Amino acid sequence: MLEVLILAAVAVAGYADAPWWFAPLGAGGVTLTAWWRKVQLLRQHPRVPFSTKMTAYLVVSILINLGFALGSYLAGRLLRAWLDG
Numbered sequence: 001m002l003e004v005l006i007l008a009a010v011a012v013a014g015y016a017d018a019p020w021w022f023a024p025l026g027a028g029g030v031t032l033t034a035w036w037r038k039v040q041l042l043r044q045h046p047r048v049p050f051s052t053k054m055t056a057y058l059v060v061s062i063l064i065n066l067g068f069a070l071g072s073y074l075a076g077r078l079l080r081a082w083l084d085g
Contacts, residue, residue, distance in 0.1 A: 002033045003030045003033055003034060006026050006029045006030050007026065007030065007068060007069065007072045008072070010022055010023060010025075010026035010069050010072040010073050010076070011072040011073065011075050011076040011079075012076060013076065014072065014073035014074060014076025014077040014080070015076035015077070015079055015080045016076075016080075017077075017080065020073070022073060023066070023069045023070045023072070023073040024066065024069065026069040026073070027062070027066040027069035027070075030065040031061060031062050031065045034061065034065075035058065035061070
């Protein structure tokens with residue numbers, strides 16, 4: 001649920017004509033909230049080492065979250081342009 005709130009905040013930033021770097025910042029926040037839970041599970045018994053498969057999942061999730069954040073930012077910008085007409 002926190003991820004949706006972060007993406008909504010990025011859309012609001014786009015609507016408010018905030019700088020473009022809010023999109024990567026939002027993507028970092030979404031990735032951090034999602035992976036925080038995964039890292040917490042790695043510390044529990046039985047411990048699983050961080051593998052190359054998990055590294056690939058991390059990289060792909062960063063790229064996907066960046067796409068979602070950029071889409072949210074652009075949606076906010078487009079909404080602003082459409083309403084300003």
